[in-house]
Amino acid sequence: MSLLRTVELRKRFGALNACDGVNFTVEKGEFLSLVGSNGAGKTTLVNLITAHLQPDSGQVLFEERDITGLSVSERIKAGIARSFQLVNLFDGLSVFDNVALAIFAREGKTAKIAALAANDDDVRRETREVLAEFGLAAKSELMAGELAQGERKLLDVAVAYALGPKLLFLDEPTSGVSSAEKAQIMDTVSSVVRSGAVTAVVIEHDMDVVFRYSDRIVMMHEGAFLADGPPDAIRANEAVASILLGAPSPA
Amino acid sequence: MKADAIALPRFHARLWPYVAAALGVAVLISVPNFAGLYQTQLLTYGLIMAIGALGFNLLLGYTGLLSFGHSAYFGLGAYTVAFLLQWLGIRSMELYILLGLPVVAIVSALFGYVCVRHTRIFFGILTLALSQVLYSLALKFFWVSGGTDGLRVKRPTLLAGMIDFAGSGGFSRFLVAYYYYVLGVFILSTAIIWVIVHSPFGKALQAIRDNETRARFLGLRVRRFRWAAFLLSGTFTGLAGILWAPLNGLTTPDVLYWPFSGEIVFMTLLGGFRNFFGPIVGGVAFTFIKTYAVASTEYWQLLLGTVLVVLVLLLPTGIVGVLVQVARRRVPMERS
Numbered sequence: 001m002s003l004l005r006t007v008e009l010r011k012r013f014g015a016l017n018a019c020d021g022v023n024f025t026v027e028k029g030e031f032l033s034l035v036g037s038n039g040a041g042k043t044t045l046v047n048l049i050t051a052h053l054q055p056d057s058g059q060v061l062f063e064e065r066d067i068t069g070l071s072v073s074e075r076i077k078a079g080i081a082r083s084f085q086l087v088n089l090f091d092g093l094s095v096f097d098n099v100a101l102a103i104f105a106r107e108g109k110t111a112k113i114a115a116l117a118a119n120d121d122d123v124r125r126e127t128r129e130v131l132a133e134f135g136l137a138a139k140s141e142l143m144a145g146e147l148a149q150g151e152r153k154l155l156d157v158a159v160a161y162a163l164g165p166k167l168l169f170l171d172e173p174t175s176g177v178s179s180a181e182k183a184q185i186m187d188t189v190s191s192v193v194r195s196g197a198v199t200a201v202v203i204e205h206d207m208d209v210v211f212r213y214s215d216r217i218v219m220m221h222e223g224a225f226l227a228d229g230p231p232d233a234i235r236a237n238e239a240v241a242s243i244l245l246g247a248p249s250p251a
Numbered sequence: 252m253k254a255d256a257i258a259l260p261r262f263h264a265r266l267w268p269y270v271a272a273a274l275g276v277a278v279l280i281s282v283p284n285f286a287g288l289y290q291t292q293l294l295t296y297g298l299i300m301a302i303g304a305l306g307f308n309l310l311l312g313y314t315g316l317l318s319f320g321h322s323a324y325f326g327l328g329a330y331t332v333a334f335l336l337q338w339l340g341i342r343s344m345e346l347y348i349l350l351g352l353p354v355v356a357i358v359s360a361l362f363g364y365v366c367v368r369h370t371r372i373f374f375g376i377l378t379l380a381l382s383q384v385l386y387s388l389a390l391k392f393f394w395v396s397g398g399t400d401g402l403r404v405k406r407p408t409l410l411a412g413m414i415d416f417a418g419s420g421g422f423s424r425f426l427v428a429y430y431y432y433v434l435g436v437f438i439l440s441t442a443i444i445w446v447i448v449h450s451p452f453g454k455a456l457q458a459i460r461d462n463e464t465r466a467r468f469l470g471l472r473v474r475r476f477r478w479a480a481f482l483l484s485g486t487f488t489g490l491a492g493i494l495w496a497p498l499n500g501l502t503t504p505d506v507l508y509w510p511f512s513g514e515i516v517f518m519t520l521l522g523g524f525r526n527f528f529g530p531i532v533g534g535v536a537f538t539f540i541k542t543y544a545v546a547s548t549e550y551w552q553l554l555l556g557t558v559l560v561v562l563v564l565l566l567p568t569g570i571v572g573v574l575v576q577v578a579r580r581r582v583p584m585e586r587s
Contacts, residue, residue, distance in 0.1 A: 050468070076470035088468075090461040093454065101458050104451040105469040110476075113452040120451070163469065 306487025328492025355489025363481030523569025
């Protein structure tokens, strides 16, 4: 049984076929990369799966349950979380509170109004654990808006991870940071995700990163899948190589 | 590290609000001992406005919604007191509060339900329009509301009728007693609002303020949170109106009119909407500034306008915002 399956998923924006009958499967436990040039439909696909957009037609099945009609919050409850390409944080809240709020939301505690958030020991402990896993423990009292870009990218992933998803979509977790930081971010993210047994789908442009960390790579082109396979097979795929500018360097 | 060198005590970031609050309360309790009756009365007005502005700031500062119609809830609280007196002969302050709060809460819930379907300018215009509906009603149904003359509100009894202010000297006794009464309600309201904004619910409101999309992707039902914030906000501003009517002795449509909504916005900006204590300082400061401006010049509106322009251009974080910046520079706070 696949964790996630889309059936003939379609989405058009005017003349642009952003998602052209995509049948996408994600297996439990894998670290999957979604690649392709700009406008290939990667983010649209993630938006359709996470209910940020509604498909024109087709189905999304999560653990073989049809979730096409479910709202954002219902899909999160089902176990699908995501981060964003452009960092999406609560800049006026502390780093700690950004993660704590995700845990409160997951536990259905956000309606609690008569108790101080800081007094919830369970949430506090778990928040500290998550921040430590992402290497942000020393920054927990800073406002999220005060973090450096690389730390902001990590916090963005940490907030999504704290929702306790079974399936986590990461939309370009390393965009906008230096190459040195990229490796550091991906090391952290992949180790947390793998040790937490979370299935991850990562949209990524940097092919070095993609080949190094992925179990499987799916290449999109003009709203459809061009290639799908383990890193070695993708590296050998000529269609893929012709689309990427120049052949990928050996990892 | 510099702080250690000059032997200043380290000031912990989490502790200062409590220290500030304790000092503030101590000062407020002693005010009638050294200030005159008139100053005490002004401060009573100031504390009432502080409650109203704190309530208002639940929406502006913590939820990111700018209401231009909070006169509705303040005015409704005031008129409810007048009606309770006129129709039912109720004179107990506690009954005014107990019966007035559900009225303002229900109307806040109804108006809020409509307004939170939109954000930004559309939200602001809706709140303004709805408040002016109440204003027109108060103006046109003069046989009920007294029209522009308003309704008289007699001095109430306090603490379930235990304290009455009939007879000679009643007025000055009332002013001092009422100051402490309002101070009590003010402290209680401030404590409740403090807990609200530091609860998981309050954090969710701030998250929605900062980033609505991400808040949705935490699974938060954004509109419901905004509605709840609106209800709470209107109710606290309504409580201020309930407390205001007996002190003013008269309630007129002015407190329902949109310029009064503007004053509530002004107070909050003056004190600083990004700091919890900002609206308190703003409410008190505005009351004194306006009173002295009105007393000293017939161009008082020009004076207030100038203050507002200076505020927006030079001190966007308000009085408290500036104080915090200065304090941060002088006493480095411990972090992490």
